[in-house]
Amino acid sequence: MALSMIPDLTRAVGVPRLVGISYPMGRPLGRPHDADGQRVILRAMLELLATAPGPDTYVELPFVWPESPAQARNASKDLPPPPIVTLLTRKPWLLVNLYNGRIPHPAPAA
C-alpha cells in the first residue's frame, strides 16, 4: 500500500492501494515532531491494507497543509538545486526529453 502527495501520477502508474494527501514534497507524514498528525496518516494507510476491496482502491485524507505552496517552497529556497535542474537551466532544450520520458541511457560508472 502506498501514500502519495501526487496521487494523480501514482494512480496513473496503477497501484493496489493508495492514500492521497495534499502535503508538500519532503514532508509526507507532516511536520517534524507532530507525532499525532503522523500517526493518523500511517494508521489510515495501514487500515486500507485490510479494508481495500480490490486493486486501485483510493482514499484521500482531508488534512490541510498549514502553509501556501509558495510558503512551503520558500522554506527550502536556500538549498542548491538538484543536478537535473542545474543541467536544464544551462541546456533548456533538453527539457523536452524529460517531458517526453526520453531518458538518456545511463553513463557507465566512473
Add this chain to the structure above:
Amino acid sequence: MSIDSYRFLDFASRQVMKAWAARQERGVIPFTPLAKPLRECTIALISTAGVARHDDRPFDQERERRDPWWGDPTFRLIPLDTTEQDARIYHMHIDPRFGQADLDVVLPMRRLTELAHEGIVGRPAPRHYSIMGYILDPTELVEKTAPALADRMRADDVDGVALVPA
C-alpha cells in the same frame, strides 16, 4: 479525486509530471488480500527519501552530479531502532531537513511501533528499507531492487508494506 495533485510543485515539475501521468499505460494491477487480521500482521516500511545509516554506504550523489539523468537505484536496510541521529537523507530533490530533524516525517518507525502497542497492527518488522525517489529510468529498481526487498521481507515474515514517498 478532490486533491490537486500538483499543488505544491513548481511550474516546470508540474508540467512534466502531468505529461508523465497522461502518457502512463496501466497494466493489470496486482492485488493480494491480507491473509489475516491487521492486528496480527507484521508491517514493514519503505521510504523513498534516500535514507542511509552512517555505518552504511551513502546513496551515490556524486554519480548523479556527473550524470543528472541517473538516480541511485539501490536500497538501504534500516533496522527498527534507527533514529535521525544514526542516519542521513541523501535525496537531492527534496529538502532533507524535515526528515533529518525527525525521521518519522519520512520513515515512521516510531509511529508504527506505537500503532503496534495500541493493537492496530501486530508488530513492526525488525528491518525497514529506503530507496531513492529520483529515478527516471526504473529498470534496475524494478528488476533487481524490488525483488531483493521482497526476498528480505519474506524472510522476516512481513504481511504488509507501507510505501512512503518523499
